[in-house]
Amino acid sequence: MTSPNFSKRADALDALRGFAVLTMVLSGTIAYKILPPWMYHGQEPPPTHAFNPDLAGFTWVDWVFPLFLFSMGAAIPLALSRKIAQGWDERKIILSIITRGFFLGSFAIILQHLRPFQLNSNPTPQTWWTAFAGFFIIFCMYVRLPKSWFPWLQKSLTLVAWSLCIVIIANWQYPKGTGFDLNRSDIILIVLTNIAVFGSIIWLFTRSQLWLRLGFLGLLLAMRLSSTDDGLIKLIWNQSPVPWIFQFDYLKYLFIAIPGTIIGDLICSWLESPDRKDETDFNWKQQQFYLMILLSFTMILILLIGLQGRWVWQTTLLTGGIGLSGLMLCKNPTTGTELLLSQLYKWGFFWLFLGLLFEPYQGGIKKDSATYSYFFVTTGMAILLLIAFAIIIDVFKKRGWMALLIDNGMNPLIGYMGFANLIWPILGLNDWEKPIIDITSTPVTGFLRGVFYTLIVASIASLLTRLKLFLRT
Numbered sequence: 077m078t079s080p081n082f083s084k085r086a087d088a089l090d091a092l093r094g095f096a097v098l099t100m101v102l103s104g105t106i107a108y109k110i111l112p113p114w115m116y117h118g119q120e121p122p123p124t125h126a127f128n129p130d131l132a133g134f135t136w137v138d139w140v141f142p143l144f145l146f147s148m149g150a151a152i153p154l155a156l157s158r159k160i161a162q163g164w165d166e167r168k169i170i171l172s173i174i175t176r177g178f179f180l181g182s183f184a185i186i187l188q189h190l191r192p193f194q195l196n197s198n199p200t201p202q203t204w205w206t207a208f209a210g211f212f213i214i215f216c217m218y219v220r221l222p223k224s225w226f227p228w229l230q231k232s233l234t235l236v237a238w239s240l241c242i243v244i245i246a247n248w249q250y251p252k253g254t255g256f257d258l259n260r261s262d263i264i265l266i267v268l269t270n271i272a273v274f275g276s277i278i279w280l281f282t283r284s285q286l287w288l289r290l291g292f293l294g295l296l297l298a299m300r301l302s303s304t305d306d307g308l309i310k311l312i313w314n315q316s317p318v319p320w321i322f323q324f325d326y327l328k329y330l331f332i333a334i335p336g337t338i339i340g341d342l343i344c345s346w347l348e349s350p351d352r353k354d355e356t357d358f359n360w361k362q363q364q365f366y367l368m369i370l371l372s373f374t375m376i377l378i379l380l381i382g383l384q385g386r387w388v389w390q391t392t393l394l395t396g397g398i399g400l401s402g403l404m405l406c407k408n409p410t411t412g413t414e415l416l417l418s419q420l421y422k423w424g425f426f427w428l429f430l431g432l433l434f435e436p437y438q439g440g441i442k443k444d445s446a447t448y449s450y451f452f453v454t455t456g457m458a459i460l461l462l463i464a465f466a467i468i469i470d471v472f473k474k475r476g477w478m479a480l481l482i483d484n485g486m487n488p489l490i491g492y493m494g495f496a497n498l499i500w501p502i503l504g505l506n507d508w509e510k511p512i513i514d515i516t517s518t519p520v521t522g523f524l525r526g527v528f529y530t531l532i533v534a535s536i537a538s539l540l541t542r543l544k545l546f547l548r549t
Contacts (some may be wrong), residue, residue: 085486086343088466089150091459091478096143098534101495103137105529107522108193108511114384115523119180119444132440134450140367141264142332142442142454145271147485149336150462151343152272152279155393169280177273179549181321183489184265185258186214189245189484192495192504194260195250199504206244208501215547218489222544224315237348254467257318265492267433270326275333279340286338293334293387297448300328330498332458335427335544339459344418349412352526359410365467368417375428379457392432399425413470420463428456483538489547490540 106115113121118133120126159169188194190210196203216237221230245256284287303324304311313324358365375395382391402425406418431441431452438447469475473483486489503509516525540546 086154086347087475087478087482087503088462089147089154089340089343091465091469092462092485093147093151093488094481094491094534095461096140096147096481097484097488097491097537098530099136100140100144101491101533102526103140103531104526105495106526107516107519110242110517110522111519114380117443118384119442127444129442129444130439132442133386134380134441134443134453136158136380138443138450139380139454139457142451143458144268144331144488145329146336146339146455147457148268148271149275149333150340150343152333152337153283153340153376154282154347156276156283157344166280166428167316170277173276173280176276176549177269177489180265180272181261181269183195183214183218183549184218184262184269185260186241186245187259187265187493187497188262189248189250189256190214191242192500194250195248199537201505204501204504206248207497208505210241210244211497211501213237213244213488214493214497215462216499217241218547218549220546220548223310259321266321268327270322271333272328274327275330275337278330279337283341286341289334289337296330299324317436317481328446328451330470331448332455333453335423335455336458339420339462342416342423346412346416357411358414359408360414364405368421369464369467370404371398372464374398376457376460379428379453383453384433388435388440392435395432396429399429413466417463417466420459420466424456424459424463425454426456427459431456434511466549467524478537480534484534487537487541487546489549490537491533494536495529498536499529499532 108116108125109123111122113133116125116135117136117137119128119131121131122375137516141499156169159172187210189205192203192207195206197205202434213241214237215335216233219233221233235363249255251262254359262486271401273380278289278292299309299313304310316323375398378391378395378398382388382394402421406421408436409415409418429455431449433447434447435441437449441447441449441453443450465478465481469482471479488543500509512525518520
């Protein structure tokens with residue numbers, strides 16, 4: 077595979093990542109107990125939200141994390157191809173992968189140590205101020221300033237922020253009299269750390285051998301199936317020299333990230349197309365593009381309703397019929413964008429239907445413990461959403477419509493920590509949280525509250541992106 081031209085970012089992929097981050101914020105800020113079950117994790121229904129591992133089902137909240145995993149996987153070929161184009165050898169690239177893993181893992185541990193309810197289960201003003209300060213400390217630790225700024229400023233900010241963070245965390249007395257603990261970490265970020273490292277290394281050594289990469293999924297499938305029975309595989313699977321940062325079970329999410337790298341390869345090929353920027357005369361009719369958007373959103377909606385309602389065979393047949401008809405829309409691509417959309421659709425339909433065929437296995441689709449149906453259905457749905465975003469941005473040239481999502485996708489760590497360490501402390505310090513909860517106690521207002529908080533976080537991340545202040549690990 078040749079090295080792509082990175083004169084332009086893959087805006088649709090940024091929008092997908094931004095959508096994942098903001099729906100993650102929304103899912104964590106909507107009212108508890110009073111909304112319908114499909115507004116929460118499928119296995120944590122209201123009003124008690126007690127976890128029920130035997131409850132099959134799938135909601136939009138369960139889709140959020142796989143969206144981010146898929147986006148990470150798809151971004152791997154873009155990031156590493158840039159390094160290859162710059163002449164980096166494999167050893168240097170592997171070192172950069174491990175370095176990135178270190179900083180993302182440290183972000184997971186530091187962020188968890190500075191979250192309000194980790195600092196104190198009953199937050200005081202000191203707790204809120206510390207968490208609030210934690211946002212700016214972490215920001216200065218990981219921010220990448222514009223190159224036009226003074227170089228010494230970047231180094232000074234980083235050094236001071238890391239020093240201050242170490243002092244706070246080392247001296248803070250956490251609940252139950254504990255201090256700093258490597259096991260006190262954000263599990264989502266820890267999983268992303270593992271996927272970023274292993275997914276990147278796998279892509280690096282299989283970048284020209286797609287079947288070998290898919291073969292790795294077969295090996296992973298065999299290991300995961302064998303890990304439930306006594307034997308060597310189970311012994312290996314359940315062991316780790318550093319369980320606080322790595323466990324073999326985390327690698328199951330490569331079932332989402334590796335398909336994501338395949339899509340990333342396709343995007344790389346599209347980005348390097350010399351006539352990509354000048355595409356204005358498409359062979360496909362405008363109605364075809366509209367139908368592809370409608371078809372993508374329709375299938376996503378059918379899957380969310382059908383799998384949560386447990387109309388499995390009806391959902392499978394309906395999705396399969398619509399999906400097959402959609403193949404007619406992808407015929408005879410002539411431009412680079414049409415070819416990309418055609419390939420994306422075929423891969424999306426493949427992973428989606430594979431997941432539906434797995435649905436009866438393991439007691440139905442579930443997020444925890446994640447089933448094979450969950451991995452592949454969510455992957456297919458992510459590709460369908462990516463197709464819709466790509467048509468809006470790259471065919472209809474409506475980037476402005478997606479600007480908020482794109483900005484957040486380019487700066488996802490801001491959104492990830494924005495509410496807990498910025499908005500929440502402001503609410504706590506001003507005693508605003510309880511009155512807001514009291515006036516948003518109905519299902520509609522409880523949902524709108526989450527939308528309002530999400531828009532605030534999105535606006536902050538968008539502003540920082542436009543100021544070219546990016547958080548990077």
